[in-house]
Amino acid sequence: MTVCPTQIEYRPLRTPQEDRTALIDPAFDEIGALVEENLQRRTAYDYDVQGRTLADLSRQARRELLREARRWTAAYRDVDSAVDPAGLIFLAGHQPQLFHPGVWLKNFALGYLAGRHGATAVNLLIDSDTVKETTLKVPGGTVDRPQVEAMAFDRHGPMIPYEERRILDRACFADFGRRVAERIASLVPDPLIRTYWPLAQRRLQATDNLGACLAQSRHALEADMGCETLEVPQSRVCDTEPFLWFVAHLLARLPQLRDVYNGAARQYRRVHRIRSTAHPVPDLSADGPWLEAPLWVFSADDPRRRPLFARRRGKEIEISDRQQLQIGLPLSPDGNAAEAVQRLIELRSQGLTIRSRALITTLWARIVLGDLFVHGIGGAKYDHLTDALIEQFFHLQPPRFMIISATLYLPIERRRVTVEHARVIRRQLRELTYHPERYVGPSKDDGKGGAEDPTELVVAKNRWIKTSQTPQNARARYRAIRQINEALQPWVAAQRQELLQRQTQTDRAIQAESLLGWRGYGFCLHREETLREFIAGLLPKSA
Secondary structure: OOOOOOOOOOOOOOOOOOOOEEEEEOOHHHHHHHHHHHHHHHHOOOOEEOOEEHHHHHHHHHHHHHHHHHHHHOOOOOOOOOOOOOOOEEEEEEOOOOOOHHHHHHHHHHHHHHHHHOOEEEEEEOOOOEOOOOEEEEEEEOOOOEEEEEEEOOOOOOOOEHHHOEOOOHHHHHHHHHHHHHHHOOOOOOEOHHHHHHHHHHHHOOOOEHHHHHHHHHHHHHHHOOOOOEEEEHHHHHOOHHHHHHHHHHHHOHHHHHHHHHHHHHHHHHHHOOOOOOOOOOOOOEEOOEEEEEEEEEEOOEEEEEEEEEEEEOOEEEEEOOOOOEEEEEOOOOOOOHHHHHHHHHHHHOOEEEEEOHHHHHHHHHHHHOOEEEEOHHHHHHHHHHHHHHHHOOOOOOOOOEEEEEEOOOOOOOOOOOHHHHHHHHHHHHHHHHOHHHOOOOOOOOOOOOOOOHHHHHHHHHHHHHOOOOOOOHHHHHHHHHHHHHHHHHHHHHHHHHHHHHHHHHHHHHHHHHHHOOOOOOHHHOEHHHHHHHHHHHOOOOO
């Protein structure tokens, strides 16, 4: 199938700002047509993957996806009877983190859509990403003077992928829920952490993997809330034979892939006016004949992620981390990948791990694993690049995806103060300094002890203002107006004092609002009742 590549276009996607609002694109009632369109595009796919058709690879990949997802999920919650890999599969994905409710909504929307369209819902745990934080921001104090603390659920450790990260401080992890609940109690007396963390502690008895404990307990909680989905770590997807076959194909065609990848990234930066060469993704580099692939590699004895490089050498493709690893694969650009895949499987059993980077993760999910992918805003922006890769490298028409993002603020009654309130006060203070005549009343015995009548001062200032400025009178005119402004200050002192007090209160309220009005607080800091209402309010009523 030949596809005419489209240019990357700027598409503004705005995070919802109002409480309990969402960006849902396309609308829920349009998903049936979107999926049908994706299915029609899939039937037109005619692509050779190193000796196998993309359709054949997809059939096997979907079977293994569902098998691994059922096996993973059954370890901690009930799983329905066997699912049909030939049926519809809807996907979403995120790192196994304590994310905010706007991200969590995707999981419930995924379950709802799968139920409505007779599909199997699978959430991918992106455990190949590195663990960057082992803390959760938790507010405490009072509404007027809140304070935010980054509370640890584990000791800080090495920057390694979630799939390799063990819990280093079991006591810290076990006690996290109690500490968080106590800190936030003055603001949210009954946070979900009280229900959620006992589930995490229970999973700690079964696995000491940090991401698994966080994700499996959250997924078990979703089951109690009526969300029917399967989950599976991306690491397990990457270890399947179909994915390794796909990896072999990317390595065999790496020069072309790198050109398309870098060209699309540069075009994206131009369109979105991004100066940083690290966003949305860095260019794939070259080191002499070694070309960087959009893949990570690490080993059992060194689980830190490194970029995977490859070069052609005779009838082989050598892969390397440009440090100590250097391995040959029997693979040519147009040859069958069976031997190379078998070698990759052997290497995996020996502790060598290859993982997809972000764009390849969603590319594989969209053209091979599923019939609908549900993105957040960040993933949706980056997947314009994925569309370009699908069109320009594979020459296929990319499947469409859905975007869901939402905002839920903590259930705290707070002062709705903005920086505009502070600007108004600053303008009023400036007015009292430079235009006090507008705010003084008629002369009266007010105890200020001033020798002059303010009315006369106002008249004098107006006279100077009406006097046209000339080079000869400019200095005298400026000095006279300034002296009158200073002389009028006692008559506006009470108003100034009131404004200064309001300014202090407003600045404090703005700071409190910036802390309490942050949308990124973890879902477990919210009340369960509030979360249920939030989810029910944004999903169609028939759900």
